[in-house]
Amino acid sequence: MFQPTEPILRPVTGAAPQQPAPAVSVVxxxxxxxxxxxxxxARVHEALAARPGGFELICIDDGSRDGSERLLLELAAGRPWLKPVILARNYGQSTALQAGFERAAGRYIATLDGDLQNDPLDLPALLDRLDTDDSIDMISGWRQQRQDHALSRRLxxxxxxxxxxxxxxxxxxxYGCALKVYRREIIERIHLYGELHRFIPSLAKEAGARIVEVPVRHHARTRGQSKYGLDRSFRVILDLLLIVFVLRYRQRPLHAFGGLGLALATPGLAMLGYLVVLKLLGETIGQRPLLMAGTMLVLVGLQFVAVGLISEMLVRIYYEKGPRPQYHLRPPREPGGPGW
Structure with a gap:
């Protein structure tokens, strides 16, 4: 898994002794x-403080503008298990999750939203099941009794x-429930970017995860504003096209582009072959619409095949060299310093 080389995000006043890895990382x-x-x-601490092996809470501030960064650093000053990660700007939920995953040290990794609609008190039961059932790699929450009363969100x-x-x-x-728990090895096999956080179960399944869905509690938002709107539904459709392509053809893009290219070029070649026969029989074919259609189908088909070959080369480079970092970090401001 990619190991970031940028500075630690919490203020460090001196060399700290090496601490054992916690059993659970909450991102x-x-x-x-x-x-x-x-x-x-407070609720995450209440839920996990008594759990054997300890825990860590990794909160990733994704370019907040309401003082969340400052508050996280204040809260972390007296809580060694709270580890803020401050992103330089708003990158989106997928990149924020990836930043947290890369810093998670626990054997189990849990995620939930920061708006308190997920209940941290559900975590112990989910973790206990993961701990006692070796046939499960990931547990996904199911908000059976959703408290989002707006039809524009539920439908x-x-x-x-x-x-x-x-x-x-x-x-x-x-799929939209953020409350999930994973075995560490599953998280190490996936990489999030864009808005792929919606499809983590699909990515985990491809990585070999055995998934179950468990009903969890859901609370109405009482403070702050929802970050979701109707435009999200349209983005989901576009992202779904991407994830289907990624899951089926990520390691063999030539099968997708090349297959489409051959599907177009084959009837084009048949048309041109038919016209060649007519030409040999003495007929004039220069003004036939079939000539233009056949030529266009062959050219477009060859272009798709070429795109597939180029994609295969890019995939080879990707897997041999590895992806570049997709975000940059900003060191936290010192308490009392400029801009605090």
Whole structure:
């Protein structure tokens, strides 16, 4: 897994002794959630403080503008298990999660939203099941009793869940629930970018994860503003096209582009062959629309095959050299310093 080379994100006043890795890492992306952070940190501590092996809470501030960064650093000053990660700007939820995954040291990794609609008190039961059942690699939460009363959120979500399940062949009732727990090795096999956080179960399945879905509690948002709108439904459809392509053809793009190219070029060649026969029989073919159609189909088909070959070369480079870092970090400001 990629190991970041940029500075530690929490203020360090001296050399600290090496601490054993915690049993659980909780990763939470944060964007303009200052009103919820104190309660969020307190509830995660309440849920996991008594758990054997200890835990760490990694909160990734994704370019917040409401003071979330400052509050996270204040809370971390007296809580060694709280580890803020401060991104230089707003990169989106997928990149924020990836930043947290790269710093998670636990044997188990849990995620939830920072708006307190997920209940941290559900974590112990999910972790216990993962700890006692070796046949499970990932547990995904299912908000059976959703407290989002707006039809504009519930109906698109239901349709999206069914569409994603059908397209990816990973049957889940609730892809949008952020409350999930994983074995570490599963997280190490996937890499998030763009907005692929919606499709983590599909990516995990491809990585060999055995997934179950468990009902969890869901609370209405009481503070702050929702970050989701109707435009999210349209983005889900576009992202779904990407994830289906990635899952099926990531390691063999020539099969996708080349297959489409051959499907276009074959009838084009048949048309041109037919016209060649007519030409040999003495007929004039220069003004026939079939000549233009056949030529265009062959040219477009060859272009798709060429794109497939180029994609194969890019895939080879990608796997041999590895991806470049997709985000940059900003060192935290010192308490009392400029801009605090």
């Amino acid at each position: 939470i992306p944060v964007f303009n959630e200052a009103a919820n952070l104190r309660d969020l940190v 698109p979500s239901r349709l999206a869940n069914r569409l994603i399940s059908w397209a990816t062949k990973v049957e889940l009732h609730d």
